[in-house]
Amino acid sequence: MLDHLALSESGFLFDARTGLTYTLSRTGTFLLRSLIDGADAETLPERLVASYDVEPLVARRDIEQFLFRLSDIGVLRKDDSDEEVTA
Amino acid sequence: MSRLPKDPVVTRLPYEPPTIIAHKNGLANKFGGQSARRSLPRIEGVPVAELVERFGSPLFVFSEHTLRRTYREVHRAFSLRYPKVQLAWSYKTNYLDAVCRVFHDEGAWAEVVSEVEYDMARRNGVPGSQILFNGPYKPEPALRVAIEEGAHIHIDHHDELYTVEKIAKELGRKLPVTLRINMDTGIQPRWDRFGFNFDNGEALTAIRRLHTGGHLVLEGLHAHIGTFMLDPQAYARGTAKLAELALAAKRDTGVAVKTIDLGGGLPSRATLHGQYGPGADSKPPVDDYAEAITGALLAAGFPQDELPTLLLESGRALVDEAGFMIASVVANKRLANGTRAVIVDAGVNVLFTSFWYRHDVLPAEDHGGMLEEAVVYGPLCMNIDVVRPSVLLPPLEAGDAVVFRPVGAYNVTQSMQFIRLRPAIVMIGENKQVDLIRRSEHLDDLKGPELLPERLRP
Numbered sequence: 092m093l094d095h096l097a098l099s100e101s102g103f104l105f106d107a108r109t110g111l112t113y114t115l116s117r118t119g120t121f122l123l124r125s126l127i128d129g130a131d132a133e134t135l136p137e138r139l140v141a142s143y144d145v146e147p148l149v150a151r152r153d154i155e156q157f158l159f160r161l162s163d164i165g166v167l168r169k170d171d172s173d174e175e176v177t178a
Numbered sequence: 179m180s181r182l183p184k185d186p187v188v189t190r191l192p193y194e195p196p197t198i199i200a201h202k203n204g205l206a207n208k209f210g211g212q213s214a215r216r217s218l219p220r221i222e223g224v225p226v227a228e229l230v231e232r233f234g235s236p237l238f239v240f241s242e243h244t245l246r247r248t249y250r251e252v253h254r255a256f257s258l259r260y261p262k263v264q265l266a267w268s269y270k271t272n273y274l275d276a277v278c279r280v281f282h283d284e285g286a287w288a289e290v291v292s293e294v295e296y297d298m299a300r301r302n303g304v305p306g307s308q309i310l311f312n313g314p315y316k317p318e319p320a321l322r323v324a325i326e327e328g329a330h331i332h333i334d335h336h337d338e339l340y341t342v343e344k345i346a347k348e349l350g351r352k353l354p355v356t357l358r359i360n361m362d363t364g365i366q367p368r369w370d371r372f373g374f375n376f377d378n379g380e381a382l383t384a385i386r387r388l389h390t391g392g393h394l395v396l397e398g399l400h401a402h403i404g405t406f407m408l409d410p411q412a413y414a415r416g417t418a419k420l421a422e423l424a425l426a427a428k429r430d431t432g433v434a435v436k437t438i439d440l441g442g443g444l445p446s447r448a449t450l451h452g453q454y455g456p457g458a459d460s461k462p463p464v465d466d467y468a469e470a471i472t473g474a475l476l477a478a479g480f481p482q483d484e485l486p487t488l489l490l491e492s493g494r495a496l497v498d499e500a501g502f503m504i505a506s507v508v509a510n511k512r513l514a515n516g517t518r519a520v521i522v523d524a525g526v527n528v529l530f531t532s533f534w535y536r537h538d539v540l541p542a543e544d545h546g547g548m549l550e551e552a553v554v555y556g557p558l559c560m561n562i563d564v565v566r567p568s569v570l571l572p573p574l575e576a577g578d579a580v581v582f583r584p585v586g587a588y589n590v591t592q593s594m595q596f597i598r599l600r601p602a603i604v605m606i607g608e609n610k611q612v613d614l615i616r617r618s619e620h621l622d623d624l625k626g627p628e629l630l631p632e633r634l635r636p
């Protein structure tokens with residue numbers, strides 16, 4: 092369901108639905124890669140803490156903001172959304 | 179999802195917050211391609227972290243080395259080209275005694291615009307004969323003291339001319355005076371509210387009147403054509419007009435003018451809002467200004483033995499780059515429109531020049547992570563409290579120090595106790611010794627002058 096997103100290892104993201112491109116930080120890339128590979132959003136804090144040197148509380152806070160931002164800018168969308176994002 | 183494999187032996191990667199930045203297709207990078215990672219871990223060799231540890235945050239920091247170096251650069255640029263040059267430090271730019279005394283130690287006179295500033299200069303050991311007294315309002319008692327002490331009175335308007343004439347009559351001796359002149363130098367805004375106008379002949383008329391009155395002698399001509407002047411040619415035009423006026427005065431009255439004063443206005447390396455690219459890149463070197471001013475003076479046709487002394491009243495250009503403001507991150511935010519916001523503990527009440535300058539903002543330490551555009555807010559509960567509307571910054575955590583520069587000009591004098599009190603100020607000496615030159619304020623500093631009517635007391 093995120094197959095419109097092409098994410099490179101270096102953090103370059105192409106959204107085929109909008110034609111827009113993005114750059115993600117290393118942890119941003121790690122998290123979005125996990126989601127594209129089918130991970131449940133609930134497990135993201137645990138995954139981040141396992142791989143990166145970060146406190147669980149900080150990880151939870153940052154992930155919450157990050158996911159909010161992804162849906163805010165239209166990279167993650169509910170399938171029933173009518174919203175369009177253009178350049 | 180299955181449970182994640184956990185291997186306690188594997189060291190975890192260094193953390194940076196997850197972020198995503200949209201590419202602005204086809205738009206030129208508004209940071210002028212300047213996405214190199216920059217940080218400022220030390221000021222004059224002293225670690226920023228150590229300064230915060232010792233003196234707290236926010237903290238103004240002045241570099242004595244930069245004060246002296248800048249003064250010498252400006253002085254050298256003019257004195258290499260012209261035989262008689264005197265700089266007068268413009269007090270309003272920064273009142274700190276430590277700063278003023280460094281300039282006086284380098285040989286600067288003082289330029290003041292009120293009796294308060296006059297007294298400051300006197301307390302710093304400057305004799306009246308080395309004080310240029312400017313400004314549209316000099317109360318008569320202040321004028322009398324300044325005249326008594328031999329200060330150079332720069333007359334701003336006809337009413338002041340009459341007052342000084344009256345004092346001269348009373349004293350029974352001829353008083354030397356300088357006239358402030360305004361004129362069109364081809365730049366906007368034109369500062370025509372101070373002094374006598376050149377272009378419509380008001381200035382020459384005033385000089386003739388002054389001469390026939392018999393109580394005053396024209397000593398000098400003064401013009402301050404504007405501030406942060408990016409065009410040296412404006413000074414060339416201003417100098418040529420002052421010289422023309424001086425020669426006309428000599429013709430009409432027989433008195434040769436001793437001093438030509440071009441005021442202040444030289445720019446610093448700050449960047450103005452709306453300026454493309456860093457200001458340091460577009461600011462003409464001080465040599466260009468020196469060439470424009472001294473070139474015009476030397477070409478004006480003064481007889482060799484009547485070459486006037488060139489006075490300059492620089493403020494900003496002498497002090498701006500020597501001043502730094504260390505602030506600390508208070509919080510990170512994401513605004514409703516997605517903009518990244520960083521809140522720091524220094525606001526526009528102490529960084530007044532944020533309204534004009536795009537200050538350089540550098541993290542003391544770059545922990546890595548992706549650079550992202552951010553708006554930097556101060557800690558005041560006011561919408562206007564924006565210290566930098568947009569800047570590329572690495573991820574920052576609460577408590578991280580950032581350094582604003584250049585902030586040496588006008589911030590200390592125009593800062594105010596609004597919502598927060600004013601911070602401590604230190605000076606780093608040539609030997610890297612750090613001295614507190616103004617302690618941080620307490621409530622009594624704010625409340626001390628107040629008086630409570632009896633009926634409102636408990």
Ligand SMILES: Cc1ncc(COP(=O)(O)O)c(C=O)c1O
Nearest residue numbers: 268402405442443491492493494
């Ligand atoms: C008469 C006069 N001289 C000198 C200055 C110093 O100007 P700057 O800081 O631009 O050099 C000013 C500033 O307003 C001024 O009014």
